[in-house]
Amino acid sequence: MKINERFYPILATLAVLALLYGYGIFEHRAFSDTYVLGALLTDNAFLIITAVGMTFVILSGGIDLSVGSMIAFIGVLMAELVTGFGMHPLMAALISLIVGAAFGAFMGVIIAKFDIQPFIITLAGMFFLRGVCFLINLDSVPIDHPFVAAFSGFKVQLPGRGWLTASALLMLATVIGGVVIAHYTRFGRNVYAIGGDRHSAELLGIPVHSTIIRVYTLSGFFSALSGVVFAFYTASAYPLAAVGVELDAIAAVVIGGTLLTGGMGFVMGTFFGGIIMGVIQTLIAFDGSLNSWWTKIMIGALLFGFIVLQRLITRSFSGMRAGAT
């Protein structure tokens, strides 16, 4: 049976992951321990949560550069609400999620209604939110609350020496939620349609504007959630936190096999993409002799590979369209 061409990129992602993980187990015996897996899921939780939101944005053919600043902003906001106003962290988290989604919706409205490049609007959002961080707080501040301590202390034991933290569990829930939204709702399918061919989607009667607004709302929501997890996990807030995370998230999405031009990809792929980035980091840490910048070099090389692969797949499509007699 012929494998559906839609699965080529995610199969490549899985192959890369298997290769890297296999190499890790082969080189370092400790790599096979669930301790490594647990640490991977925890350390990359906030990145993958953001990247799930980013997946929707990229699937729709857009980009969201504001997510890194959003994470920092939500952290600072949480610190202010919890430490400054004495609010319960869960209440603060709820407010943060609403603020994040609202800000995403605001950017989405501008992008959709005024038909402006998402790149430039979310770039503005990125500067804006980063600036607002410093307006609220200039320094790193701790978030002191028993609930936060309980959150970071929470563990589910895995077989072996590893465990799952609350961050990792939240991340896994987010991934499952993302998969359901992407594949089992009309909104999710409309996102794919718009990314595949916006003009056609419009002619097919898809509500393009409202879908785009909802995409950026979702991205705002997920990056805010990521900010909440980050704040709970580190139990502190810092205006300069998560600089460049937007680019890491985009890299995770692309390595996960989602087409940068939109229309094709899987939320599950993004999860694997994020894990691949974590595995590379872990491998370099295990090695000990390599500079940590090698992570960037490896990720860069992977990105090159995946972008070329995407191009080859899409070219086979358009080629069939134009070349048919």
Add this chain to the structure above:
Amino acid sequence: MSNSALSANDADTVLSVRGAGKFFPGVKALQDVDFDLKRGEIHALLGENGAGKSTLIKVITGVHPRDAGAVLLDGAEIHPQHPGDAQGLGISTVYQEVNLVPTLSVAENLMLERQTRKFGLISWKKTEADAKAALDTLGLDIDVNRPLGSYSVAIQQLVAIARAVALDARVLILDEPTASLDGEEIQTLFRIMRELRGKGLGIVFVTHFLDQVYAVTDRITVLRNGRLVGTFVTKDLLQIDLINHMLGRELAEVSAHRHQDEGSYSGPKRSIQVKNLGKKRVLEPVSLDLNAGEIVGLAGLLGSGRTELSELIFGTQKADSGLVFLDGEPVMLRSPRHAIRAGFGLCPEDRKQDGIVAELSVRENIVLALQGRRGWLRPIPRAEQQQFADDMIRALGIATPDSEKPVGQLSGGNQQKVILARWLVSKPILLILDEPTRGIDVGAHADIIKLIKELCDEGLALLVASSELEEIVAFADRVAVMRDREKVSELVGAEITQTRIIEAIAR
């Protein structure tokens, strides 16, 4: 509201357009057009480029709001705001460039926004079964899980039709559906069209293949220059009359052409010989001589190979056979840059897309080709540029307050003059004009024609492709007639009449 017009439709009519008008700045794209589509008929909509076919369809489907007239579906006036609206009302359109999403699966394309849901979530099993059922009605058996883009255009088009039918369309508009299909695929499409007609659908069929019109349609409506020429019963209309309706403004023969003697130009005799220039599936090999001081007209219906020949000579498309000789020497034409270096110029059919650079000023647009010919390492001094621009604005009568105005803000006629000016300053040997008067108002029209004649008298070789026969008759010294991507005839001097050209096209 004129009630007499509204009550004009009878029970058989599913779609009725009354006095439709659409105006764009400077252009009347559609004027007072009536169009009736009956239940269970296939109705051809014909006309050359710019005749108003697309505009009429866009007015019917709500892409453009209409500026005048009424559109009635089953006797009730409709005002669709966008194609989705029209679709909801039962008017579905299938375009040549299939408007589905290639990256989505066939099933998804069929079922977008209509997926079966259980507990708010999509049930893929049921959705795929529905998609299969929709394709079954057309006798199409394909794997609905594969991406649409992995299938041929023919299949994609059938999927688009299946979607339209599944949406309970009452009116199906097929816009050039056969342009990229092969013979067998076309027969399949025709079979499906006939079946749908049998089910009572009204089908509008836009095409430029006249044999297909005769093969499958019941009635024909011809548009020309945004106006209705008439609606005819297909089997009562001779092909030659049809072509006459499409191309000839009036049947009365005007014999106002140049009959220029050889003597009016006495400069050096440059000559360009096109020998067996062709490209597979684009143009059969064509031979044609183009001489200094002579205007050669290129006549033919849309899709006959007019534009393709121009593009091959200019190197926009690469020929795979034949050569072009300039004064006996072969010219390398691998790209437009080579053609420009050789002294060729092309004013393309689609000014906005291929001709002007709308954001640049009149001056910058005018020096563009000359700069290209000199090479970018030898910039033209600003004062010299200014001189060129001012000379041309005066010589061609370009209506612009100054040479620094962005070209995009000028009218169509003036944009065309700027493109002409661009080639004139680079002193070309051969100038190819593709539909030079398209979308230009009447006054500027005459100006452009006059200019073309003057250019010729100055010793340019001119090749002018046009769908306006009286225009070609008025200025051409020789006419090459194209049909089915082939040169079928060459007319000289007194032979050049509208009748002879139409005969050559229809033969």
